[in-house]
Amino acid sequence: MAVRGAPVVIATxxxxxxxxxxxxxxxxxxxxxxxxxxxxxxxSGGIPVNIDNLP
Incomplete structure (x- = not known):
């Protein structure tokens, strides 16, 4: 799978x-x-993003 956007980590x-x-x-x-x-x-209230593979 190709990376579609900047890499992020969900901070638990x-x-x-x-x-x-x-x-x-x-x-x-x-x-x-x-x-x-x-x-x-x-x-709501955060930076609007589209996380490609959000669980």
Whole structure:
């Protein structure tokens, strides 16, 4: 699978950039190797992104 956007890691400790999933946001991809910018997915108020492989 080709990387579609910048690599990110979902921060389980809550310490990362707040992002909100939306179809028209900046493209991101969860890093398969665990190396990327830590993000926290919030329901609203975060940077609008489109995470390609969000579970």
């Amino acid at each position: 400790n809550g310490r990362g950039i707040a992002v909100t999933q939306t179809e028209r946001g900046v493209p991101l991809t969860i890093a398969a190797n665990g190396l990327g910018v830590p993000v926290v997915v919030v329901p």
